[in-house]
Amino acid sequence: MEAQGLTGEIPPCISNLSSLARIHLPNNGLSGGLTFTADVARLRYLNLSFNAISGEIPQGLGRLPNLSSLDLTSNNLHGRIPPLLGSSSALESVGLADNYLTGEIPLFLANASSLRYLSLKNNSLYGSIPAALFNSSTIREIYLRKNNLSGAIPPVTMFPSRITNLDLTTNSLSGGIPPSLANLSSLTALLAAQNQLQGSIPDFSKLSALQFLDLSYNNLSGAVNPSIYNMSSISFLGLANNNLEGMMPPDIGNTLPNIQVLMMSNNHFVGEIPKSLANASNMQFLYLANNSLRGVIPSFGLMTDLQVVMLYSNQLEAGDWAFLSSLKNCSNLLKLHFGENNLRGDMPSSVADLPKTLTSLALPSNYISGTIPLEIGNLSSMSLLYLDNNLLTGSIPHTLGQLNNLVVLSLSQNKFSGEIPQSIGNLNQLAELYLSENQPSGRIPTTLARCQQLLALNLSSNALTGSISGDMFVKLNQLSWLLDLSNNQFISSIPLEFGSLINLASLNISHNKLTGRIPSTLGSCVRLESLRVGGNLLEGSISQSLANLRGTKVLDFSENNLSVGGIFADRDKVFVQGNPHLCTNVPMDELTVCSASASKRKHKLIIPMLAVFSSIVLLSSILGLYFLIVNVLLKRKGKSNEHIDHSYMELKKLTYSDVSKATNKFSAGNIVGSGHFGTVYRGILDTEATMVAVKVFKLDQYGALDSFMAECKALKNIRHRNLVKVITACSTYDPMGSEFKALVFEYMANGSLESRLHTKFDRCGDLSLGERISIAFDIASALEYLHNQCIPPVVHCDLKPSNVLFNNDNVACVCGFGLARSIREYSSGTQSISRSMAGQGGLLGTCSW
Template sequence: MFPSKLTDLDLSQNSLSGVVPSWVANLSSLTSLDLSHNQLQGSIADLGKLAGLESLGLSYNSLSGIVPPSIYNMSSLNYLTLASNNLGGTLPSDMGITVPNLQTLSMANNHFVGDIPASLQNASGMMYIHMANNSLTGVAPSFSSMKNLEYVMLYSNHLEAGDWTFFSSLVNCTQLLKLNVGENNLSGDLPANSIANLPKSLTALTLRSNNISGTIPLEIGNLSSLSMLYLDTNLFMGPIPFTLGQLRNLVQLSLSKNKFSGEIPLSIGDLHQLEELYLHENRLSGSIPESLASCQNLVALNLSCNTLGGSISGHVLGSLNQLSWLLDLSHNQLAMSLPLEMGSLINLGSLNISHNNITGIIPSTLGNCVQLESLRLEGNLLQGSIPQSLAGLKAIQVLDFSHNNLSGTIPEFLGTFTMLQYLNMSFNDLEGPIPTSGVFSNTSGVFVQGNPHLCANFAEQELSRCFASVPTKEHKFVIPVLIALSARAALALILGMFIFWLKRGYKSNENIVHSYMELKRITYSDVNNATDNFSLVNVVGSGQFGTVYKGWFDAQDGTVAIKIFKLNQHSALHSFIAECKALQHIRHRNLVKVITACSTYDPVGNEFRALVFEYMANGSLENRLHNHQCGGLSLGAVICISVDISCALDYLHNLCIPPVVHCDLKPSNILFDNDNTARVCDFGLAKLIHGCSSGGQSGTTSIVGLRGSIGYIPPEYGMGGEISTEGDIYSYGIVLLKMLTRKRPTNEEFNDGSTLRKYVEASLSRTQDILQPGLASVTGDQFVDQIPNFQECNTFALKDMCALRLLKLGLLCSAESPKDRPAMRDVYSEVTEVKEAFFSMDNRSNDLTLLRQKGGR
């Protein structure tokens, strides 16, 4: 096919498929062979006859297997590229001796294992080494003899630093431009002399994602040619060295996810070429330095997750009008109001100032930032209404004003934003009707809970229906009060004859009571007929104090669930009373709704107690977890269920007066309605907490013995501790860990002091071993200690981050000591953040994707 005297054969960047043809090995005169960027498969043919081959390019194919030993014996090779295939095996220890003339060695993105041969030093003419994204181990080799070396790319392996000799050896590589050994197992302190001896020619240094500790040597300032410095995701501590200000050519600087403390050095302002600055997730304090105003080329600035205080400088913002990708100041302690100069960021795509102590109003000038795709102001102390000027933010995709003190109505213009896919306005003091157009027509993208004065013109269980006309100012107060009193009186009418505490504890307005006479009253005969004479066919569940039947009263109620109490059981009557007391006070979309109650006598004179609930057609969480036909829960389902449960508990603990402690949270008490929304049921052990504030209430000790179910009972209850909301939080943590692992806390393997919590805690570094099969494939151990803010999750790592965040939350909630558990409001906020990240990631601005693409330069 080709003449036997052919010396150069270049078939790269075609669409060649199949295997590397064996006849190529017969072209004995070849000095250059390039088959890269094709679709070749199978193993590499034996090319041992090509004794004079100087250049071999096989990159970007789908080749597999090991590299034929003959290739490593081509002493004339100076160019060898095998990158981006499926090749594996080890590199021969004498590789540098058998191919001594190598100048370019590219083997990245394969599956090579073992050490990098120390003999590579013998290839003294080496200029380019790219062996990233493999599974290479051992200590990084010395490069002292490679004086012409320009590029060293060893990132994403398992290499160790040893005594850092490999770093010091680079002093002789006076032409070195780029060094990337990130994402390895380098550990220990970075020696000052190793930094000092790095060649001044170096333009890019990446040590990210290792375990490097200690401080950054001041000698870092000697690397005057650096344009990119990535030291993030390590264990560096101490102050950020002021000598970084000497790196006047820096374009990209990332020191994030370390343990740096102290103030941001003023010398950062000397980096006039800087375009990207990442200092997030450290322990930095003090104020944002005014000198940053001199960094007028910044397009991305992230200072989030520190303890920065003071105010946001209008002067700095006014000078950084080139910011276009990202400004993130979230999770700090910034105070005062937002400056009007915020409106000068007219090119900005993502602005996050959430979780600070910002006061005042939302500046109207924010409407000038017409390029914004993501605006997050949640978790502050903002007041006033949402300014009409924000109507100019037509490009917005993510908008979060939650957890502030905002008032007024939800602006109608938000419904006109065609790009808006995620809107969170929860936990404010907003009032009036919710718009119905645009994003509001897709309720999965809108969060408005925690605004008691909002109403809806459509069916929404958490909100009251709006009135036809706008109430007067006086009626705004009177009407909610009447509604609350009426609901309380209605339940009093149903239960008052049978519950002694109701007679002396709740005096209802008689006129209001009579207005609710139409509520359903049922007799023993009604219940008997509804359950077909208590047929076993209709039994859907049974517990310690009652049996639940499926029944039918009339077409209006449809199918219902009827809980018949086993009054022959000790404390069953207490359970009925407790459930009635609790249900009088609660109504929430994540709680099973009570329809009515029955307290009477059966035909032979025995006491009879029953409660009638909505029928939950889709079974319980217990069934879903352990019904093998279901195949386990997906991660998305686990997230949604954990949000539903925490929303219900947050309501019980923080929004009910008095607060309610469920006391028996477990998977069998979590049911699913027709829409697969999780609902908490069974308040037979519930306890009302009187005279205490929410979050950490102390109640009384149990009057019915140890409250809860084995495996879910908090440790303090077993030692006579008081009933409290922290007990529910413990049970929630165990339920969460059970969903993630699919292991019952009562499994036989958890004995001799072992528990589900201890099992998860001990195995957190081996998450593949503990997650239930449906989830194990989505996570990797490398993320256990590297969980960033969710806004910074990329799509590929998102599921990993979410699963691990939930595991850690489960451990936190199930802490042995009640004081170490988070409040349910914080739990609800946490899992809501996970849900928002998981389901809205594709709709968020792609600023981080762009950043990472640039970071790969």
């Protein structure tokens, strides 16, 4: 039976076709469950891959005596693999990858006498790998990647073995690499990355056919066995993210003539990069970052297929910069990253000779001096340019305006002078512009208003003058991460037009010469988390409209001429209980007096660290005014970099290595939830020791990539203290070169409302009336924000106890935007349409972590 274009459920009559020997129906739209009995005993070949079949695998499939090939790859199957599968001597090929199968690998399957091909990858299988699977006289290909398998890798005792491909990537395997694997003489691919393997790398000199070896993201230690560097057949060598040490052999480029991918980043390698590496003419991806390599970077001239070079975070030197000019022949070059090294001297004009295919050039945190060559404008495909934290001087070249594809431009912490060129306005794809801590003067170029895709703009700590143009920021209304104009010499008043930045998370205009009042329009910036206007000449009272800033965490009005009033005028409506760090220099009930050192500051003003304004909860005639939610932070004073909110710049730049390390290499023990399009892990970001929840998307599932893109688009502008915070997104590649997408959320440490209402959370099984009111108030605040303050409004559509989580302060936060819809009204005002914001599959499904 063969057909294409089928949809709907599989008809039950298939299981009654006693004469049927072959069912070949892949890549259709078949759904429903499977039912097979002994009536189809003649069935030999079953292929229903890439459908939408659900339910469990029928136990009857394990009793079909003639079944030789079974392929149910990429369906929605769950449950355990039938324990009798493999009991038939006819079974040769089993494909059950990309489902939701659980349980252990059945012993019958591991012992199948005729099995040649087994693919169980991307499921949720657990337990140890049966030793019999590695000691079969027939099996050739074993694919177990992306499961929850644990224990040691079994030793190989069957010789000669026929195994050619062994993929154990992304499990929780521990212990050492068995030396007996070195006896698999037919092996062409050994992939065991992203596990918890320890110890040293065995002698693999007998693996003369090996082409792919990936041991990245483990805990391997010691020097690399010399046999690794003498395997002439190797094209992919992955040793990244371990604790390996030693030096690269001087003849590595000659002993690995077929190498295409060399990944040795994030280890402890020392010494120089061998000059012979230049002879590896097939090289495409070179990763040696974050080691202790020194010496001059060698030539890349013979590597004409080179695409990516990552050498950042070492102690490498530029010499005469010949390595840069040698790259001009690499016609497929895409990414170069030489940041955080000891590169010195003037930036050479040869940077302009780099191939026009180049999309990313990163040279930050070096000692590069001189000016940026005007010819840099020839790199027309450039999307990312990082030259920050160097010693560059002169003016910012106007030719940067020719880089029409530029998305990120980072020139901060140099010595640029002169005016910012008007040509910067030609960069209509620009999303991030960082020019802080330089010496440019003059006004902000008016053409910057044309960069309408800007999400982050940092011009702080310069010598910019003039007034801040309100008209410009009306057009830059996509700013959502950061606007920092602090520590300049801007005059006049704060533009009323700042109120149009309704998506902005952080606004810093402190330490200028701004006068007048704080405009009431700032109350329209409802997503502000940080507002700093300190160190100016502002006067008057704080506007009542700022009470609309319900998600604000940091407010700094210090060092101005402000008077106490506005939202603080009516003491009877201001509640400040529960804020032990809040103090005042003006006598005020329920607030402590600030310390003497604080009281001596210039203006002796109360630092009104506004949190969340009071709100009234009416339950019945018995309950009246209940309580107020307050969120306050202390004022800050100091150097300019102390006033810059870096969270929107640093946390968002996560690498695959960062995410892997945060989740203990995607350990099964860190899993706190799983859905159709992703798995949620608990983790800790080393950058700030922050506990987070990481949703890793299953990009091999159809629709997962669309879901990731939709969620990013939908969630980038949603911020409220009663919504689970999206910290950042990670879009990169894994060590195998496959796409990797993840979203990082604030971790909710105190469980879900579902657990508190039931027996799972014993201590909250008897919530008091006050606690219930507080939770209801938090949820109502989140919904009021979504319905009335988001543009367009958002309807959650899936509000339930499991989608309400509690943070460290026991504040209830809503999550689970999988069914959320945005509402857009027609001009008539009488009709509306809705559209999905997060795509099918949702943000986290049920978020109960």
